[in-house]
Amino acid sequence: IGLHAPKSAADIVLISHGHFDHANGVKFVAKEDATILKEKSGEWEEKGVKIRGVYSYHDESRGRERGGNVIYVFEVDGIRFCHLGDLGHILTSDQVERIGDVDVLFVPVGGTYTIDAKGATEIVEMLKPKIVIPMHFKIGGLSLPISGVEPFLEGKENVERVDSSEYEVTKETLPEKTKIVVLRL
Template sequence: MLIKYLGHAAFLIRNVEGIRIITDPYSPTQGIHYKPIDENADIVTVSHEHWDHNAVDLVGGNPVVIRKEGERSVRGITITGIPTFHDKEGGKERGENTVFVFDIDGLRLCHLGDLGHKLNKEQISLIGRVDICLIPVGGYFTIDVKEAKEVIESLNPKVVIPMHFKTSSLDFPIAGVEDFLKGTERVKRLGSSEYEIEKDKSPLEREVIVLKPAKSS
């Protein structure tokens, strides 16, 4: 599996058969200065209907778009959406958020979208085993650093990839990734936007993989 960090909460994920998934495509407006997403995809997932996560029309390739909870199989990939919220008030402040779990190449990848609260037991059970967790760490609009680390402990993934953090291409009032990395063990800064992983070569202990946004301006 190839995981390419495009920027913000957008990733390009490609399986061994070349099926391409893009998560939460952003629109490069209103404080987002990442370059436009000029990628094709077979599948696009949208965690919630905010412009920085739902710019489906900017993705090429006529993809299948998945926006809600439930389980479905697309191009041989099982995708499960679990309902959560964008805030700590049951959605009253920022609405709903869908966590997506992908079964890809024998691994389970979880994209938490703009999760705004810690997960309850039912949500943890519905998410199930997680090998790779893509998690927001910037706070303000999402869980903060402390909550993100608690969510990681509750899901117990082998690989953690932080997202939705402050960069020079983003004007949002959120924290940078360094706040999350303080006190964190086994951090790998790859110096690139791409990370490859195979089922038989997964780390024995949890690793935090820091990727550079490919679309930085």
């Protein structure tokens, strides 16, 4: 896909779907004793982290084109994170209910293989997170035919571009009004 996997040392690795461009990167991000959860729906706790997997699809055809996708909701230090994975459709009311309250939402915005900017905006309005982190968009060096982050940001308020691939969030720093944080990748 034109990019190199980042090095990391994760204790828990959540894999939303089994495509080569995602599941193949475990060796780059997992510690030797990491817990690796691949496409797992349901509720459980791993290493003190509450995790919920909500089944969804990688396309608008109930998985017929690209298969399934698991949305992961997890809580750390009282903050609820939701990673939509490679979501390819607008959430159903049942999925919204199972996801529940969200403080930090990771949402794909690039389209083609996932929801696009318009779909991402609709999902943000449905889930009403405190912080939105757009993902799965075109950056330099990426060879996939997807859109950049700009169409998603168009007309949005409260956008912060961070010159880092990391962003610290605490319960105390969660904004009252939804904030979009664009990380440097």
